[in-house]
Amino acid sequence: MAQERYLVIDVALCHDCNNCFIACKDEHVMNQWLPYTEEQPRHGHRWMNIQRKERGQYPRIDCSFLPMPCQHCTNAPCAKNFPDSIQKRGDGVVLIDPAKAKGKKEIVDSCPYGAIYWNEDLQLPQKCTLCAHLLDDGWETPRCVHSCPTGAMRFYTLEKAEFEKIIASEKLEAYRDKGGWNPHVFYKNLYRYEKSFIAGGILKGGECAEGAQVSLKGVAPEQTTNYFGDFKFDSLSPGEYTIVVNGKDAKTVKIDESLNVGSIEI
């Protein structure tokens, strides 16, 4: 079986340093990698687009970062709608042909992820190429992966069956694959961006209650509060949850997004 290209991004390890974004600019701005792509404009394009989300309320907040290049979909809507201009390679890389796509601004709207950008100067739709010009030249990773200092990005060239074992063992997920597009980009710890938490603190006699047993009834097992009496349940969907403290129902909350419930006196 043929080997395919896969990109894995760990949301929990991304610190928004933007090295990947800058590496992409360094590789593609003022560089023409034909026939793969024309040069990327200095401004406006974010082939590696780091999305940001703040969760919770002060002081119980966290920030998550989701680097999002073209997802190199197996069932790519862009390639389906513009088969003459966009090619899906055998290794999974999706490429916009710069000669055939010239002048076709409508290609930008064919991507459900918003990963295609319009180059006004060149009258060209453009996006992440997965650095196919480097891969075809023997590089083992694209520039963005090579530049990540935290190891948040990994790149694999594997047979599909082999990569599926990694998906299963690391619980990798595709990002908002609402149409069965089957991306070649997978995320680890995606809950940090897509799900919510309930956090709070337990007080006893006005003091932080370290060592209290807190659970979410029927949903999450007991955890022990830390030195500050704090607890945090993550990876929750919208809904109603009952916080149980030391075996007693303490508070019921309904959430649409992450919530700091404040202090609960016991």
Ligand code: SF4
């Ligand atoms: S993410 Fe968008 S541009 Fe990339 S392959 Fe999928 S549909 Fe095409």
Ligand code: SF4
């Ligand atoms: S794979 Fe290459 S083209 Fe795609 S975002 Fe990374 S550096 Fe840019």
